[in-house]
Amino acid sequence: MIGKGLFALLIWFVFNGTELLFSQNQRIDGYYGLWYSQAGPRDSSFRFSGAAATFASRHRPVAIYSPEAKKTYFVYGGTTSPSERHLLIMISYYDHRLRSFPRPVVVCDKMGVREPFDNASLSIDFQGFIRVFVSGRNRTRPGQIYKSVKPYSIDSFEIVAEKEMIYPQPWRTGDGELMLLYSRIAKSEELIFEKSRDGMTWEGRKNLSGFGGHLQVSAMKGDKIVTAFNYMPENNRDRRTNLYILQSVNKGESWETAAGDKIEIPLKSADNEALIFDFEAEGKFVYLCDINFDKNTNPVVLALISTETRPGPSGKPREWCIIHLKSGVWRVTKVCESMHNFDKGSLYISDDEWRIIGPSEPGPQKYGTGGEIAAWVSNDEGMTWRKMADLTSGSMYNHSFVRRPVNANKRFYAFWADGDADKFSPSRLYYTDESCEKVWMMPESIKGEMTKARRIR
Numbered sequence: 194m195i196g197k198g199l200f201a202l203l204i205w206f207v208f209n210g211t212e213l214l215f216s217q218n219q220r221i222d223g224y225y226g227l228w229y230s231q232a233g234p235r236d237s238s239f240r241f242s243g244a245a246a247t248f249a250s251r252h253r254p255v256a257i258y259s260p261e262a263k264k265t266y267f268v269y270g271g272t273t274s275p276s277e278r279h280l281l282i283m284i285s286y287y288d289h290r291l292r293s294f295p296r297p298v299v300v301c302d303k304m305g306v307r308e309p310f311d312n313a314s315l316s317i318d319f320q321g322f323i324r325v326f327v328s329g330r331n332r333t334r335p336g337q338i339y340k341s342v343k344p345y346s347i348d349s350f351e352i353v354a355e356k357e358m359i360y361p362q363p364w365r366t367g368d369g370e371l372m373l374l375y376s377r378i379a380k381s382e383e384l385i386f387e388k389s390r391d392g393m394t395w396e397g398r399k400n401l402s403g404f405g406g407h408l409q410v411s412a413m414k415g416d417k418i419v420t421a422f423n424y425m426p427e428n429n430r431d432r433r434t435n436l437y438i439l440q441s442v443n444k445g446e447s448w449e450t451a452a453g454d455k456i457e458i459p460l461k462s463a464d465n466e467a468l469i470f471d472f473e474a475e476g477k478f479v480y481l482c483d484i485n486f487d488k489n490t491n492p493v494v495l496a497l498i499s500t501e502t503r504p505g506p507s508g509k510p511r512e513w514c515i516i517h518l519k520s521g522v523w524r525v526t527k528v529c530e531s532m533h534n535f536d537k538g539s540l541y542i543s544d545d546e547w548r549i550i551g552p553s554e555p556g557p558q559k560y561g562t563g564g565e566i567a568a569w570v571s572n573d574e575g576m577t578w579r580k581m582a583d584l585t586s587g588s589m590y591n592h593s594f595v596r597r598p599v600n601a602n603k604r605f606y607a608f609w610a611d612g613d614a615d616k617f618s619p620s621r622l623y624y625t626d627e628s629c630e631k632v633w634m635m636p637e638s639i640k641g642e643m644t645k646a647r648r649i650r
Contacts, residue, residue: 218349220296224635226610226620227270227280229309238504238560240431241535244612244620245309246270247594250410250482250537251360251376252312252328256598256608259317262345263289265598265605268325270312271297275619275637280306282313282327284347287605287624293643294635298347300325300339316363316371316392321345324353324371324392326361331378336361338392353393358385364413372418372445374401374411381406381428383459384420386445397445402460402467408433410484412492417442419451419492423479424463431502434478436516437467438492451492451518469516469523478502482513482551483540483597487574491518495540495549497531504533505560511536513553515575528569528578529553535562539597539607547571550607550629554583556591561614563593568629582629584650590618603627623649 226246230239246269247255256267264286271283285297303311311334313327321344329336336358339350359382362374371389376382383403387395402422409422419440423433437460438451448458450466460467472479480497487493494516501508513528513536531553538551549569556564566584571577585592590611597607606627612620622635624646633646 217299217302219299221271221273221281221283221299222296222639223637224285224294224297224622225272225275225277225637226612226622227272227307227309228278228612228617228620229307230617238533238558238614239562240504241533241562242612243558243562243591243614243618244593244610245312246610246620246622247596247608248309248312249594251362251408252314253362253410254316254599255312255314255596256605257315257317258598258600258602258605259321259345260600261321262286264345265289265602266315266317266323266347267598267608268300268313268315269610269622270309278307278617279303280308280311282311282325284315284323284325284350286347288643289602289604291643292604293645294639295347295643296639298350300350301327301337306334310359314361314363316365318365318392319369323347323350324363325350326358326363326373328359328361329357330359332357336375340392354395356395360409362409362411364411364418366413366416366444370444372413374409374418374420376407376409379403381425382408384409384422388445399445399448400459401439401448402437402458404460404462406430408481410481410494412484412486414486414490416444417490418445419484419486421481421484421492421494423481426463426473432478433480434473435463435471436469436479436494436496437465438469438494439467440492470525472498476500478534480534480537482537485540485542487517487542488544493517493540493542493547493575495538497534497536498525499534502534504562508534513538513549513551515540515547517575519574526575526578529580531555532560532564533562535593536564537593538595541597541601545572547575548581549578550584550597550625551595552592552609554586556614557588558591558614561591563591563611563614566592566595566609566625566632584625584629584632585623590614590620592623601627
């Protein structure tokens with residue numbers, strides 16, 4: 194696999210070599226997010242558009258707090274300037290001691306790709322080596338895995354593996370083994386599981402499901418790994434529906450339902466034992482945002498439920514919902530409503546509080562992707578919700594795709610990007626702290642080694 198990839202890079206280098214060398218491990222003098230639009234079925238706006246730096250929930254995790262380094266490392270889909278749409282896989286960190294950012298580093302030049310579907314996720318091992326998992330597209334551009342040359346350092350990365358992989362979701366077990374969930378396109382988007390000790394060689398491959406095509410969000414706690422996914426009838430990406438959950442408590446050796454019953458994989462039909470809610474029967478569509486665990490290690494899913502695939506006023510209401518197993522019964526609880534199917538946020542759970550941060554409020558591009566960011570809170574395990582704070586207001590552009598770091602530190606609690614949802618624009622990156630009372634914009638210009646962000650609220 195690596196040999197074929199290196200041959201492809203060599204061929205590309207013959208025609209474009211200076212740009213490839215210029216980009217790999219290059220420092221960029223500011224934080225610029227990718228802008229993207231996808232038309233598709235439309236009413237008043239694009240199917241989704243605008244800020245795509247932190248797209249999407251199926252690339253996860255995209256940020257990890259390291260208590261050893263006292264830094265939150267994060268990856269995003271970036272560019273070199275506000276006028277550029279060429280995708281670069283970027284990595285950086287927030288230094289919690291200095292409360293500053295370095296110049297971000299190009300891990301991978303996607304060589305002309307403009308789509309955020311090729312964004313990345315990351316993992317940090319016990320020795321401090323950082324691995325960046327870059328999504329590919331079929332066999333024409335395979336997914337890639339990069340490893341930092343030095344522990345806890347973003348100065349330089351080298352490619353260590355290639356595989357037919359999209360939407361990678363790597364998770365580390367308590368003994369350091371990597372569990373990797375990803376998708377592969379065959380007749381549809383299949384869900385695949387593999388594991389590795391070194392991030393280079395992979396084993397234990399299992400096809401989890403592949404009927405109709407799927408999009409998934411996963412999470413891990415201890416040695417328990419859980420994936421929640423929808424399905425797309427006839428592989429139609431606009432008709433994503435239903436909710437399924439699979440889990441493993443033995444590092445993928447066997448799989449079971451959320452109730453703990455053993456189940457045979459791969460799943461072969463829409464009606465199976467992993468089905469949690471039959472939204473298809475209700476004519477509803479399911480857009481997955483996040484998954485977390487309650488205090489009893491039961492999965493909790495944040496999803497946006499809609500009755501319309503097209504953007505615009507005809508799809509109201511689009512409901513943010515919590516789907517949770519409580520007292521042996523699965524419940525769907527409404528949190529709030531918003532304007533677009535791709536209004537994605539993140540779910541935070543502690544012993545006494547559940548919180549959601551996301552673009553739930555109308556933004557300046559009313560029917561476009563994203564909006565203004567708000568925080569919602571529940572003190573009764575998701576049964577009732579109240580708005581805790583408005584993090585942004587009066588913005589020039591819509592804010593989109595709020596992401597939650599693993600082991601989130603209170604000083605860098607959530608991050609996202611903004612961009613005009615109606616037309617091409619610059620895209621900036623933002624973050625907030627645990628209080629949700631302050632918001633900072635990451636520096637657009639960095640002259641020295643480290644620079645503090647500018648507070649905007």
